[in-house]
Amino acid sequence: MPACSRVRLAPRFRLTTQERDRDVVRSVLPPHTGVPGWCLSLAQRLWVLPALALMTVPRPAAAQETEQILGRMEYERMRLYSGAERNLAVLLQSALRQKRAMPPGGILPMALVDTRWRALGPDRVNTNGVFTAGRVSTVAIHPTDMNILYAGGAQGGVWRSDDAGANWRPLTDQECSLAMGSIAIDPVNPDIIYAGTGEQHFSGDSYYGCGVLRSLDAGETWEQQGVQQFVNKSERSGGARIARVVIDRATAGSATSTTVLAASTFGLFRSTNSGLTWSLVLDGLATDLVVHPTDPSTMYAALYGNGVYKSTNTGLSWTHTSTGMNLDIARRINLAIAPSSPDILYASFQTGESKGDGLTMYRTANGGTSWQELPATGASCYYQCWYDMTIAVHPSNPQTVYFGSLRLHRSVTGGQTFSLHHNGIYVDEHLLVFDTLRGANALYLANDGGVYRTINGGTSWTSLATNLAVAQYYRGIALHPSIAGITLGGTQDQGTQRSSPGTGVWQKIMGGDGGYTAFDVEDPSIWYAETQWIRGAGYAGPRKNGVLATRGIDNGERGLFIPPLVMDPIDSKRLYFGTRSLYRTDDSAERWERIYRTPDDGEVITSIGLTPSDENTVYAGVLRGQVIVTRDGGVTWQQSGSGLPDRFIGDVVVHPDDPEQAYAVAGGFLTGHVFHTVDGGRTWQDRTGNLPDHPVNAILYDPADLEGVFIGTDLGVFHSAAGGDSWDRLDEDLPTVAVYDLAAQPGTSRLVAATHGRGMFEIPIDVPLSVRVRPGAIVDSVLTTDTTAPRDVIVAPSGKEDYAATWQATSDVSWLVLTGGVGRG
Template sequence: MKKFFAVMAVILFALLATAAFYFPLTTSEAQADFGVDPAEPDMPRIWDRSRSTFGKEDFLKERAEAYAIKRGIIDGNAPDPGARPAAVRKMEQQEIARDLLPPSEAKNALLAAWSPIGPNPIPNGSFPWSGRVIAIAVHPTNPNIVYVGAAQGGLYRSTDGGTNWTALMDNALSLAIGAIAISPSQPETVYVGTGEPNFSSDSFFGVGIYRIDNASTTANISGPFNKNAGNSDIFTGRGIGEIIVHPTNPNVIFAGSTSGLGGIGGAANNVLPSRGIYRSDNAAGASPTFTKMTGLAANTNASIRDLAIDPNDPNILIANAIIGGGTGGIYRSTNALAADPTTATFALVEAFNSTSTSELTAEFTAIHPAANADATFYAATGNLGGRVLRSTNGGATWTQQIDNNFCTPQCFCDIAVAVDPVNADKLYLAGSPTMVIGYSSNAGVSFTNSGSGVHVDSHAIAVAPSDPNTVYLGTDGGIYKSTNAAASFTSLNNSQFFATQFMGVSVHPTDPNFTIGGTQDNGTNYYSPTGTWARVDSGDGGYTVIDQNAADTTNVRMYHTYYNSISGTLAGYATRGTTSASWLFRGCNGSAGNGINCNDTNVLFYAPLESGPGNPNSIYFGTDRLYRSGDTGVTHTVVSQAPIESGVAVSAIGISPQNDNVRIVGLANGGIYGTTTGSLTLTNLDPSNTVPNFFIARAIVDPNNVNTAYVSMSAFGIATVYKTTNLSSGTPTWTLASGSAGNALPLVPASGFIVDPSDSNTLYAGTDIGVYKSANGGATWAPFGTGLPRVAVFDLAITAGSPRKLRIATHGKGMYDISLATAPTVRSPFDFDGDNKTDISIFRPAPGEWWYSKSSNGGNGAVTFGTSSDTLTPVDFTGDGKTDIAFFRPSTGLWYVLRSEDLTFYAFPFGTTGDVPVPADYDGDNKGDAAVFRPTTSTWYISNSGGGTTITGFGAAGDRPVPADYDGDGKADVGIYRPGPGQWWIQRSTAGLVAVQFGQTGDKTVPGDYTGDGKADIAYFRPSTGNWTVLRSEDFSFFAFPFGTTGDVPVPGDYDGDGKADAAIFRPSTSTWYAQRSTAGTLIQAFGQAGDIAVPNLFVR
């Protein structure tokens, strides 16, 4: 919060714990199995349901530890302070390179715009919520100009008292705001300190101090400034707890540096800058530098959470130093403006027996008694549960005013204070939960609690210097305002203020809006089909799941996690149907329940929750073992070792949407285990530690390929995504899938990860600085979209509808989504019944009969259409999803098409004698286009179904046409095979020309998408050996396999409808078909007779 000209200063001290996290719950929304503390309606009595010795402080401590583990801050590790800013700068370079790419559909997709969808805000009766607000500063002469800093939501400005908000620093190197200070003598200059100083493990570290000039208008931002005179970085990786600006000189500022943790993920052994008090004497210049005031506590590396200055004598500086061993407490300097900052001296004037944190505020010079040269200071300390101290002699000595535990048990975080600008005896004090906010009219001797309706976890109070009735309050629920000196408050959280810290997101299978997401401290929230938000459950929301069998929005089964604790004997999650009255707890709460054991050796605070296939979806939950439920959580069975690794928690679960027996599990220590057969003993999938041993944030099985899986890690300074394509081998090979050089993911946590189910080659990664996309299975990556703040993205989901959208859960700016390019419709060739499977089919020349076996129901279809001299050209000309029987008559150049819809036909001229018909969808409208290749001139003529004719010269004498969609853009590409040298030449419509040597004279061309990545693979069948050889489009590696023998006719197609081409042959000697289906096994079927032509062989050249 902002500190102004002061004669009286107030210092807040609080017991230091490992973190600050909260669990609000309104009575009306209390989950069925948990009671509510009537004295604190926003806090569920969850520990009352578990061990009697497990209290709220234990709950908060374990949440802190969970964040630290997930962030990799364990065993003395510290996050790499330079990794995140370096990643942002690299992203900026990648965005420039992306913008310079030549025009293409792929580039247009990367440049789509992100849109915020809320919560805007979270409904909470008359007090809607947002997310954690840490710092507030009010203009000295205009109470309507206010600056607000959020924990990971950046800086907001309002010039109309909070009616409207403008985000000012969304592209800064850090969106974690710790302190805001307005220059008293030059109020258009505002200093912003980055790095949340709350000592919580989800507090993101900062990069130093930004300066904003013309702050209330054009807001010209400079920085970050973080260097000393020797050009060493003294702030990056730390948090700025407070900034004090000299009362009359905007060039002189004091900054308190604190511990800065890394948010959710990441670790590296690094030396962080020394904490303490820093002074700059050129802060308003082009290149400010800072000097550490080493006279404090013998230059101890101590966190300084807050500072206060005597505005009449700026040499008097008061600080709270967080130091162990009884030397922490209130320090005082009387020569803070010494010419050399290193010579300024500090004396310990009030020691506390524990480490402590603090906040400061001050009243105006105008009310300072003329007869008293000494400033009056106040200190609010979390020591002994919450006390207020007072000094009337400039901070030299202190006396206790109250000892009423006003901030128990969250004094280490939820504590704030302010003073009335015209009445030195009126104080405002806040803590959690005993006094959310209260005021005193007798210099802190007693307080009146006045925080009814606001979020219970308070962090900042700011009184408008020019209007003492205007009081702003910052809590975990956002920003509030009082116009009656804190007698009552109203919420300023609106559609322009985004600060919600989401943990997870899940979407409905058919409705594009229906979404649930868990948040830190603000419950589980619901985005309705009508686009409105509701808080559907309270507490700390974590992972979420929506059953994908939901056929509508009125009967939906949903799941989400609360907190979990082994020491608290609580492990499980909640489920609810849309017609249910409340959430039902699934798990154990003090004794074994539903098959989940409270005596497991470990569980994460935010335990992973995932769904598998089936109706209802199977549900998986992780402690130190993997649990599975097939009945919406009513019962559970252990489907792994018990434990997988003793004392190590499961951190990620991946289940194949195709096969519930394919499971992969990531551990908090980097271990990876799994099974592809449903075995109850999971196999170590990375025994050689190819994947670095860091927290596994996500484990994902390709939704279209049970052999492909990915893991992403929360870690700084390393590549974070790995991939295997042989999962079922038992000993899968892991390869880096993070890209390289300028096309790599940033070296920061990748907490979110998803594979596009419509195109397995398209991947999205949610990183600490935004979203990246890969269009080639992780080989290269690029920043995805425009307009997204540099915020941490914890989870991603792809919505239903058209267009589909990528929806993301950010940890500080709410949810965003972005429209995805319409995925090309991949239809199986020779599909006469429209079930997206290739049908066995023949043409009998003599009578001109077509016969096909319907894969949808096993029945047969037959029609007479054409003669023995016609060239057969069956494709879907009408776009109804069914192949139309058709032929080209060389003698006349006429095409005849028998509509599949009603078996009427039409004819049209296109081509001449000698032309080779090559029908395909060249314009990407899901309709086959009539086309011919003219060998005499090597010219292609394409009659686009949308209108117009395309004429392209491509090829040479003797070439064979091989059109197919080789670049996966939904359009067939012109291509030829040159038999002599065995060369393929492809003119890809979006990816450019490619030429490869693959094959030899006598081979038969059988291009198709054999790998399921949405792109046709170059391939051939060798009749002399019966071997098929496929060149993968992903990386141009190849594989070969035998299927057939001499005399067989290759008939490739997608016979099982899984989006992958299957090798298949027709054996004329017995009229038998053999198809090696990629997911349904080998098909053997007799169909036809001697002399029949196999229709799926028509375009084999």
């Protein structure tokens, strides 16, 4: 077993130049580049991700997708930075408990106004006639009814279809985690479902889990299990990610005595009481688990970098059975068993850089006693089997094998040769599942585009994306300046998308990972967007109507994976773009001019704040807790004064009427998340108040009441009517999911929230939020109608001298104007 002595950690946001250039850099990279799983905890992998992302060595074109994934990893690592030795999954669960204990406030239901969040979709995304949804990690088929399916989104939760995937509905919007890794349905009592949370794809944006969710009523309600084993262990990257959940067929059907196993990043766990308690039965990073089709006591497990193990007593004990495998090059491992010949198994190995494309495949014909390496000619990892890899064997022909990574391949020669079988499906394949109820050639596929089904062995595929709203939006959404219902947004791997009024079908208008967007308010037919920023890539940077517009921008500079791109609220021909430098264009992106450059290559612009009250005032957030300010259009710059934390500044917003006032928000789980300045950034005051301690990603002044602000966080949306003195949760019908951006459109009285896993949502904000409170709250004044009215209107709580209320009625209304209040009919 090789030594781990050369593993080193990056304590802050990046490695030094000297560390990057040493030949030991491969020892500090994430698992896809060669570090054995037993050497590095997932936490350590998370903190050294920038090593590869910052290197500028040219890579093959086939590795472009890997560059995107690595860029996302670095972006998320910086956004979530919380110091050393902190379990982020535990901290997030603590913040969730704090949130749930807060009284509901802000916009809440009243008799005559529907002020709940409403889903905007996308219900599906049209890419030149091919429909997609977003990243789906897992899919499960009902054991007796082929029309009932379950799917798990990367951060979209569990979904159910009752019509074979024609339509979907969410089941876990308010649960402890919407990041899904595996779903298992009890074969005896299909109303019992286990969902393993935490996406085990070794990607920085694979969000934390919260253990196992169990439902006893086909997904209508859920209970959390395994907190101690899957959440509370010390792990800086967060709780365990669960790759596979398996239910023992011999004991299935019980809510108290079924044996269940879960393969997780903390090891392989076993429960004999239907998930109520769990015990560790195999130590290591468990990446897969398969069961003998006729002997449920026989199981095979894969451990990252450590080969295959076999159990003949339903997982109670395990024997290493990897003879013939080269474990020196092994990293992630996936398994498939041949249902018609269960002594035949296939194992796909992600093998780092040692074999070029990083794929080695093995086959056993004697139940794991010995393994033979296969040529697997024609199959490829495309440099990213650490992120997406799946393998499956035909139910009646052990020679037919399907293998998916970036693309899907099929072998009819027992793994000797493979041919590309990627017909009309999206990339990044995560799971293959045969549907024997529908036929031997029926197969489901979960990938970065959603869920697909074939009934002819993959000759053709049907997209099952309708109503599967699992899009992962980034910062920088844009609302059409005059037409409600038209929105732009950039997504994870689903490009830049545009909505249209009256339909949930969005159009994909640009590829890659999308980012910030903007409409020209004077001519909305002109729009701006960007693809992900990869240092040195010729395709990266701002685009105008889809055409690259980067003249004057140095693409060799370091920048965020999703760099800020913001339009001036006064002059729509003027835009700002930030990498290491802050750039400005005054001619609609025909040419850009550098107006600021950070003194350190490790510092990048993270956010940009502008105000219609002064076109020369610009605020810009810088990576490690700085906000720089210019009042002369970029000629001179002021560094931020005291009060800001040394963390990621995700957003800056400037008061529309006063350029000396602004808010900045910080990521991570350390103290302090919302900060306010009244002196142009010279000093900052912490306005976090009673807000739960978790990352804040976006902030927006309430356009109906500039004393109020909205924030988007990793747990949804909050509102403060008094500039952060106190906060209310704003979550009626909003899933418990990370909100990356907020946008308001005063002309149409709506607030839009862009989530990273559940699409977009909107809520009306046509009157000040302080008047819309739940009946029963402490009030200053109560306005009542005559005795025929269905309810009271409550106007309060205290905090302002004046209130405004909107009342709708079918007949004349008489108003009682109270002291200090205003009635408006």
